[in-house]
Amino acid sequence: MSKLSIEEINKELEGKSPEEIIVWALDYAKNPVVTTNFRPYEVAILNACTEIKKDLKVIWCDTGYNTPNTYKHANEIIEKLGLNVHLYVPQQTTAHRDSIMGIPQIDDPMHKVFTEQVKLEPFNRAMQEHQPDVWFTNLRKGQTAFRDSISVASFSKDGKLKVSPFYNWTDKELDTYLAEKELPNEFTYFDPTKVLENRECGLHS
Numbered sequence: 001m002s003k004l005s006i007e008e009i010n011k012e013l014e015g016k017s018p019e020e021i022i023v024w025a026l027d028y029a030k031n032p033v034v035t036t037n038f039r040p041y042e043v044a045i046l047n048a049c050t051e052i053k054k055d056l057k058v059i060w061c062d063t064g065y066n067t068p069n070t071y072k073h074a075n076e077i078i079e080k081l082g083l084n085v086h087l088y089v090p091q092q093t094t095a096h097r098d099s100i101m102g103i104p105q106i107d108d109p110m111h112k113v114f115t116e117q118v119k120l121e122p123f124n125r126a127m128q129e130h131q132p133d134v135w136f137t138n139l140r141k142g143q144t145a146f147r148d149s150i151s152v153a154s155f156s157k158d159g160k161l162k163v164s165p166f167y168n169w170t171d172k173e174l175d176t177y178l179a180e181k182e183l184p185n186e187f188t189y190f191d192p193t194k195v196l197e198n199r200e201c202g203l204h205s
Contacts, residue, residue: 001059006151006154009153010153014152018048018165019051020111026053029132029161031132032057033058033132033135034049036138037061038060039189040189042186043185043186045136045137046077047081047183049136053083058084061088061089061122061126063090063192064094065192066189066190086126088123091117101113114192114193131159132160133160134161135156135160135163136164138164140167140169152165152168
């Protein structure tokens with residue numbers, strides 16, 4: 001694997017189903033993880049991965065700004081799928097941060113500090129502690145310009161193999177998948193670091 005280029009890896013995965021992609025990646029992985037924030041359609045990647053590897057580490061970085069429905073959805077999915085969740089939260093409480101800066105707008109210099117506190121630091125701490133070699137995500141084509149530029153497999157900034165089994169799937173195809181698996185979805189998710197739906201949050205770009 002280490003001798004293959006990302007182009008060769010994607011050629012190997014071309015035309016494979018999400019399940020086949022996951023099996024392929026797990027066959028290579030020594031320490032895989034899947035990350036989630038329980039946003040819309042996240043349940044698909046969680047179900048697909050844990051159907052194949054039940055004890056797969058699930059890293060949940062909770063910003064502290066999720067909606068009540070998202071927290072209820074997360075609890076439901078964790079229990080339904082028996083997820084092996086490793087929870088990471090900011091080092092400062094939401095109430096403390098809100099009293100100092102609230103949620104800064106994109107053009108506010110404090111927005112970068114806010115993003116670092118609620119998303120990047122917890123995520124980097126999780127990756128440092130778990131040291132995964134394969135990172136499963138639910139990135140899909142059409143979400144942002146950056147995500148359109150990658151493919152099913154890509155390398156993260158620090159060289160982890162990032163695998164997105166549903167990369168080429170549409171919302172309609174995922175709706176069918178969730179219906180067949182009798183899995184709930186969640187649409188009230190709120191990401192305070194993105195503000196705009198087509199804006200990157202900083203983890204992937």
